[in-house]
Amino acid sequence: MEIVVKFDRTPRAEHQLWQELCAGLPAGTPEPAGSRPRPGTLGVATARSGDGALLGWAPVFTGQEPKAATVEWLLVTRERERIVHGSVADPDGTGDEEAALVALFRAAADAARAAGFRALDWLDRGDTGAELDARAAAELEASVHRELGRKWGVSALARWQRPGGMPAVRTRRAPGGTGWQGLELLTADGRTAARIAAVVAGPEVYVEKVGHHGVDAPELGSLVADFVEQVREDHPSVESFQVREQDDEVLGAALKSAKLRISHRWWQYRLTL
Structure with missing residues (x-):
């Protein structure tokens, strides 16, 4: 699958991406609230297929440590499924989803590095994407920084x-x-x-x-x-x-x-x- 990635620094980038995601929901589905602007946001990495379909995005922002930026991710097909059905049928994810996520992390890392950060952090998505996080981390040679909690x-x-x-x-x-x-x-x-x-x-x-x-x-x-x-x-x-x-x-x-x-x-x- 061809993946085209760019980094968008415009202030309303994530809001517009949410609108695009919601436009693909079945008729009558209540729209989610989306996300609020975060202080210290560097921009948003976006991934699209070769024909322009939105695959996902990942906002990058300043983290709790001064030398580490933080990234969060969202893949469109999984998020639409979660909104409509309340859960994701395949939490482990597909090879195409892993490729899109790795591409987003690479773009986020490039932006964080250019901004002077020495590390990029992210939290695993728990039941809805922990396996994807682990595989992406292995592909990028990222390491576990700390344990956050347990179920x-x-x-x-x-x-x-x-x-x-x-x-x-x-x-x-x-x-x-x-x-x-x-x-x-x-x-x-x-x-x-x-x-x-x-x-x-x-x-x-x-x-x-x-x-x-x-x-x-x-x-x-x-x-x-x-x-x-x-x-x-x-x-x-x-x-x-x-x-x-x-x-x-x-x-x-x-x-x-x-x-x-x-x-x-x-x-x-x-x-x-």
Whole structure:
């Protein structure tokens, strides 16, 4: 597949690319919000096929470290599929998608190098593109810079058993909306010390974040176990329970104490320029 790449520095470049992506959605599909302009943006690498069809793009912007730029990526066919169906059927990606992604990263690296940066960082896309990220990193000889977080879970919820010896805690159901379900951990005076919640729709429950403040891992683990039991009792058809943990030592210890296991790790990759 022929891939034509360019780097666009015009201020509204990404907004126009989102409009082009949305124009290819099926009629009646709600349009996504797109992305907001980022401070420190250098520009956007774009990839098109030989006949001009948009394949994807990758904005490049200043990162948290002064000598490293950051790039994020989006491939059009995958993003349209995610918008329409809620997920990507082939998270590992195709050879053509890998080629487009590598081409975007090369263009992003050239722009970052020209701007005086010594490295280019990106975060893997987790369940929707981690394998693509890994293959692109290998092709470019990029390395894992640091581990960002983990996904913990129970793959066979019906067989999960609450561990013995967990401390008793005081909880209450969190206010919920359509499809939402949550549980709060309370202090002795009734204040909320931690909260876990998720959308329950389909065979998998995925908790994006567990909020907590001043809670020890054993008590937080009891909250997680209570919530697993609540979900299993309320929704017998749910098959798996997953929690995202982003470099949170207390939450990680709590999830381990509740007998959840790591099923995926998220990485930050770094390409030395």
